[in-house]
Amino acid sequence: MALSKHKEASFFRDSFFNHLPRLKRFSTAEASVRTGAPGSPRERCLTMATVNPHVKAVEYAVRGPIVTRAGDLERALRQGQNQSFTEVIKANIGDAHAMGQQPITFLRQVVALCCFPELLESPSFPDDAKQRAQRILQDCGGQSLGSYSASQGVECIRRDIADYITHRDQGVPSDWNNIYLTTGASDGIMSILKLIVSGQGSSRTGVMIPIPQYPLYSAAISELEAVHINYYLDEDHCWALDIEELQRAYLTAKQQCQPRVLCIINPGNPTGQVQSKKCIEEVLHFAFEENLFVMADEVYQDNVYALDCRFHSFKKVLYEMGPEYFNNVELASFHSTSKGYTGECGFRGGYMEVLNMDPQVEAQLVKLLSVRLCPPVPGQAAMDVIVNPPKVHEPSYAQFTKEKNSVLDVLAHKAMLTERILNSVPGIKCNPVQGAMYAFPQIFIPPRAIQEAQSRSLAPDMLYCLKLLEETGICVVPGSGFGQREGTFHFRMTILPSPEKLEVLLGQLKEFHLRFLEEYSQQEPQIPRTAHDQHRETSEQPA
Amino acid sequence: MALSKHKEASFFRDSFFNHLPRLKRFSTAEASVRTGAPGSPRERCLTMATVNPHVKAVEYAVRGPIVTRAGDLERALRQGQNQSFTEVIKANIGDAHAMGQQPITFLRQVVALCCFPELLESPSFPDDAKQRAQRILQDCGGQSLGSYSASQGVECIRRDIADYITHRDQGVPSDWNNIYLTTGASDGIMSILKLIVSGQGSSRTGVMIPIPQYPLYSAAISELEAVHINYYLDEDHCWALDIEELQRAYLTAKQQCQPRVLCIINPGNPTGQVQSKKCIEEVLHFAFEENLFVMADEVYQDNVYALDCRFHSFKKVLYEMGPEYFNNVELASFHSTSKGYTGECGFRGGYMEVLNMDPQVEAQLVKLLSVRLCPPVPGQAAMDVIVNPPKVHEPSYAQFTKEKNSVLDVLAHKAMLTERILNSVPGIKCNPVQGAMYAFPQIFIPPRAIQEAQSRSLAPDMLYCLKLLEETGICVVPGSGFGQREGTFHFRMTILPSPEKLEVLLGQLKEFHLRFLEEYSQQEPQIPRTAHDQHRETSEQPA
Structure with a gap:
């Protein structure tokens, strides 16, 4: 239809396009006018109706909506917007270097x-x-x-x-x-x-x-x-x-x-x-x-x-x-x-x-x-x-071993620290972090918070993690992204921040959790000793 | 059934396994004896009958059987076996550094x-x-x-x-x-x-x-x-x-x-x-x-x-x-x-x-x-x-530009060289290599060679490429791996070997092609001027 309109196109480039900083601005309106269907933009080949349904079914919580929101908050902070925190701490993903761990010299x-x-x-x-x-x-x-x-x-x-x-x-x-x-x-x-x-x-x-x-x-x-x-x-x-x-x-x-x-x-x-x-x-x-x-x-x-x-x-x-x-x-x-x-x-x-x-x-x-x-x-x-790391007699052995042990010792320390502090919070129960890089504590979520989550079409632990992020800048992933027994709620956090930062983070988490319980438990003033004990009595069944 | 047999397993490890250099040697016989089905090994979970049929349907000629065979020949050469060539030249894949092209210093x-x-x-x-x-x-x-x-x-x-x-x-x-x-x-x-x-x-x-x-x-x-x-x-x-x-x-x-x-x-x-x-x-x-x-x-x-x-x-x-x-x-x-x-x-x-x-x-x-x-x-x-390469005023600009132009100039020279030499061979016709890194010449394959290929369940150009590899060490990919009009045959070769090596390669290819025509054309002594012309007359139809 329009191979003959090249001159017109070049007019558009010169007089119109160049004054617009971003591509998308002139997209829909222009297109609908020029395709002769004013008001209704041309239908795309690839839409949510035609996209591969198996791709649609994919879920990947580790980089899901909560992480997108964390990115937004980070950008807002950089642009000088006031928040109740000064830093977004991404404890959502096992990304050691991003949390400050230094590379092993020999490897690099x-x-x-x-x-x-x-x-x-x-x-x-x-x-x-x-x-x-x-x-x-x-x-x-x-x-x-x-x-x-x-x-x-x-x-x-x-x-x-x-x-x-x-x-x-x-x-x-x-x-x-x-x-x-x-x-x-x-x-x-x-x-x-x-x-x-x-x-x-x-x-x-x-x-x-x-x-x-x-x-x-x-x-x-x-x-x-x-x-x-x-x-x-x-x-x-x-x-x-x-x-x-x-x-x-x-x-x-x-x-x-x-x-x-x-x-x-x-x-x-x-x-x-x-x-x-x-x-x-x-x-x-x-x-x-x-x-x-x-x-x-x-x-x-x-x-x-x-x-x-x-x-x-x-x-x-x-x-x-x-x-x-x-x-x-x-x-x-x-x-x-x-x-x-x-x-x-x-x-x-x-x-x-x-x-x-x-x-x-x-x-x-x-x-x-x-x-x-x-x-x-x-x-x-x-x-x-x-x-194939350096061997005992090789020149890099000493430094390599020192760096390796230092990383692993600090991780072991943080695993213990995380478990200890989490278990000191009423309504949180955390199994020992025997290995890997994560704690996956069970959290008690009061019925009123569950109701609110349902009314907002969120998983209850998503509501919890979103509020944690908005109030403290701490980014963790809701247990619902990993699967959990029905009626139980968790989050995954990495143990990767530096010991000092991790201790602050866990302190803030504790305060947040107590605030969260108070906010949603006004009708039920008694806080259960641990969420775990409560769920054992009420909701654990083979699922 | 056999969790109690750990001592026996440890006996196997000490007295038996350690004397065998490779895992697979003791696989089937041992297994069949010990699973109580002498002679018939236990059926696997994952077999050709159960493997994903869509994976089975995948074909990828660039690293297909001819490349595997090239690898075998290379190993044989390294182990000192006599061949009619001293080197396998992998012109099957656009892998510039493997063919000796030097990295751009600035990038590295x-x-x-x-x-x-x-x-x-x-x-x-x-x-x-x-x-x-x-x-x-x-x-x-x-x-x-x-x-x-x-x-x-x-x-x-x-x-x-x-x-x-x-x-x-x-x-x-x-x-x-x-x-x-x-x-x-x-x-x-x-x-x-x-x-x-x-x-x-x-x-x-x-x-x-x-x-x-x-x-x-x-x-x-x-x-x-x-x-x-x-x-x-x-x-x-x-x-x-x-x-x-x-x-x-x-x-x-x-x-x-x-x-x-x-x-x-x-x-x-x-x-x-x-x-x-x-x-x-x-x-x-x-x-x-x-x-x-x-x-x-x-x-x-x-x-x-x-x-x-x-x-x-x-x-x-x-x-x-x-x-x-x-x-x-x-x-x-x-x-x-x-x-x-x-x-x-x-x-x-x-x-x-x-x-x-x-x-x-x-x-x-x-x-x-x-x-x-x-x-x-x-x-x-x-x-x-x-x-984002070095800019005119930056310290690396001169060297970067020199290296970049050198690579591109040599490639342009080799594109011309390849086209010219290939078109000098009776029974080969090659379009100009205007860009990219490959020539895809059409080759004439005599009817007797086609018959032989069919009797060996090979595509005719696969037969051609296999013989080329076995006789000269030159590894190219048959056109059938890329698709071609029915009745036409091609191969793809890269223009990446150094100009000296490429000239030798093309010379050997020419000799091989003439030998191949002679070998299979005894009943039809006249060699067509180009395969292309011949196919135009006989076999080109919309497919």
């Missing part, structure tokens, strides 16, 4: 050397960092971090990971051919789920996930149109995984779908528990019996703080259960550069080890990964440092 | 500075690189590359990209809110397609792609279970996009699906053509009329070699067509760090600019992207350098 030295190899001549870089960088570069095409790696990752890094796993698991063999570098752990988890989900109707793949869960899982399941199978962790027993609950969830789901995947997060996110070896054995036995593919999210394997807890890898426990298990149970374990003591989230590094996968399916996995070409190579280099 | 300096900020004190880094790095870091959480960025990317980088686009398009406004950093362009393309695909049966989303195409598109369409709508580029006219062919494809497809997306690759991959402004106008007019979402893959926008060609961005052309187009056509344009003159594939950097998207759908896109948290931040930093 190796990646910088890989990135700009002229530095290999610089006397200010230690020899062990240079050797690591040279070794990585030798396995990169053209000895450059800028080449695509193989879809599974750089070979020497895959070998280093296999060695690391063997050492971590006290000799249980690891084959580097089973190692796949990934773009953070999320990418690996998504790829494996994508591979597995199939079937229609009652044969559609069901994926068992813990409740509470890290919402990547529910998001991926929604996106892939798989069936959610929720098994509830036992809050009364430090968020233990109870095998009977696993069986209940499995048997209930089996009537509607084909359960094929069992996801476990250990140490737990958002729940912070560290699973016992006995529990892992039971879970693996269950997976063996029911022929489930096990996905073990072990990204917090270095984050164990409780003195009576140890990290047991699913793989090692499987090995110790004997060859009938070790040679049969299909297991993918995930790790990441984003957590641990490095906290290198921005590099999007990670790996997965995949056991007992059918070789033909393995070829399908490699093909699927190859479409995205390769995981980011700087992130692969970062991963290499984590699995 | 900035990323290294971001990575290891202690270097900001080093006198050996130029001030402009330091300023760029400091500016990026100031917008990163905790001023660290290790923090997650916003899901859309680091704010100042998004602003720089918008400024770059405005400048590239001679003043056409770009809003940084429409810019999304991505994990390479592939990730952006995949995300947009994922957002759009919906419907069932005849309302299922159809995606129009050029044939030949870059196989990311067909792979994504298969994975998302959308409908492929092929429109054929016109080989007789330098792979031009013919609007009548677009209409034919659209109308044919409309009976079976709901065409909603039109993908264009300009400059073309694998075909190397640069679209004229007139052609782009026609395409956009068509998209406007049929209300199609336009995906413009413009990752080769800096790779234009032919003197009579210029890159015209879809956005700028849309703007010049007037507000009724500019304010209505839904357009996503993709760019990448992997191509251009930087060739930084390993960093997985890229961006997309999205125009006229419904704001509610935009929120869905942000949510979808947020599940993966953020694109790799080092790749974002690399992208920033590309859109």
Whole structure:
């Protein structure tokens, strides 16, 4: 229709467009006039009516509306608007560096050397960092971090990971051919789920996930149109995984779908528990019996703080259960550069080890990964440092060890601090933060607050978290974003702010909580001793 | 069943496992004995029968079987096995650094500075690189590359990209809110397609792609279970996009699906053509009329070699067509760090600019992207350098400009060289390599070779490429992996090897081709002047 109107278009550019700072200003009115339908803008191809319904179904609380609101408040503060606080503290996401944690020097030295190899001549870089960088570069095409790696990752890094796993698991063999570098752990988890989900109707793949869960899982399941199978962790027993609950969830789901995947997060996110070896054995036995593919999210394997807890890898426990298990149970374990003591989230590094996968399916996995070409190579280099840190006799050992221990010691201190202060608040009960980076306390929300939330179409803990944010600048994520037993309410907060800031934050949280109880409890003056005790009496039922 | 057998397992570990170098050796036999089903190993959960059928349907030739075979040959060479060649040359993938192209110094300096900020004190880094790095870091959480960025990317980088686009398009406004950093362009393309695909049966989303195409598109369409709508580029006219062919494809497809997306690759991959402004106008007019979402893959926008060609961005052309187009056509344009003159594939950097998207759908896109948290931040930093290179008065300008021009000049030389030598071979005809990084010549394959391929269940050009690889070590990708008119055969080769190596490669290719013709043409001694001419007479029909 209007190929002949180019001159007119150029008129618009010269006289009209250039005076408008932002594109969107002149959008709708102009369009409707010129398409000859005054008042009604032209209908788009992509609308909420036509968008992929599985994308619409995705929820991801860690970066949900509360975080958007936190961003708005931050901008308002920067622009000098008065608030009742001077800073927004983002305790919503496990983003250590954003909270002030310093990078591990050795890791950054190796990646910088890989990135700009002229530095290999610089006397200010230690020899062990240079050797690591040279070794990585030798396995990169053209000895450059800028080449695509193989879809599974750089070979020497895959070998280093296999060695690391063997050492971590006290000799249980690891084959580097089973190692796949990934773009953070999320990418690996998504790829494996994508591979597995199939079937229609009652044969559609069901994926068992813990409740509470890290919402990547529910998001991926929604996106892939798989069936959610929720098994509830036992809050009364430090968020233990109870095998009977696993069986209940499995048997209930089996009537509607084909359960094929069992996801476990250990140490737990958002729940912070560290699973016992006995529990892992039971879970693996269950997976063996029911022929489930096990996905073990072990990204917090270095984050164990409780003195009576140890990290047991699913793989090692499987090995110790004997060859009938070790040679049969299909297991993918995930790790990441984003957590641990490095906290290198921005590099999007990670790996997965995949056991007992059918070789033909393995070829399908490699093909699927190859479409995205390769995981980011700087992130692969970062991963290499984590699995191949300086050795005792090497020049960087002392500083590396000091930095690593310092990060982990401070985290352990903050885990204890958080639990202690939260449990000192009437109406809050928090399980021990045995590992990972989060507290997931249960909070008592008075019935009047629940009513108000319902009248505003908010989850009650969303109302709580929104008010906490507006009044204190503290950003945490409502428990409803992770899943929780009906009638219970929680929030997830990270333990990542510096000890000083964390103590202030927890103090403010305490004050807020007491204000919140007072505001909504005027009809019910007695504050329950802990929300937990109250819920135990009134509302806990298998869900 | 066997939780009591831990002692036995530990016996296995001590006496048996440790003597075996690789995990897989003791897998099946042991398992079948111990699961009590001698001879028949336990059935897996995930098999070719249960794997996601849409993953099975994915094809990705750029890293397909021929590349696997090239890897095998490379390993064999390293282990000293005799071959008729001394080196495998991977001309299968646009991986510039792997082919010896040197990184742009300034880019690597900035990323290294971001990575290891202690270097900001080093006198050996130029001030402009330091300023760029400091500016990026100031917008990163905790001023660290290790923090997650916003899901859309680091704010100042998004602003720089918008400024770059405005400048590239001679003043056409770009809003940084429409810019999304991505994990390479592939990730952006995949995300947009994922957002759009919906419907069932005849309302299922159809995606129009050029044939030949870059196989990311067909792979994504298969994975998302959308409908492929092929429109054929016109080989007789330098792979031009013919609007009548677009209409034919659209109308044919409309009976079976709901065409909603039109993908264009300009400059073309694998075909190397640069679209004229007139052609782009026609395409956009068509998209406007049929209300199609336009995906413009413009990752080769800096790779234009032919003197009579210029890159015209879809956005700028849309703007010049007037507000009724500019304010209505839904357009996503993709760019990448992997191509251009930087060739930084390993960093997985890229961006997309999205125009006229419904704001509610935009929120869905942000949510979808947020599940993966953020694109790799080092790749974002690399992208920033590309859109914000040293300015005339800055200290790095001279070296940067010299390096950039050198890469582009050499590429232009190799584009010409490749076309010239290929067209000197009887039975090969190659369109001008106007842009991008590939030649996609048509090759004549004698009927006897076609018969042999069919008897071996290979595509005829796969047979050709396999033989080329086995005899010469040259790895190229068969045209069947990109799509081609039935009865025609092609391969894609990159122009990335160094000029010396490329000349040798083309010489070997020529010799191989003549041998191949001779081997298969004994019954038909006359070699056609060009395959192209022959096919025009015999087999070209609209497909």
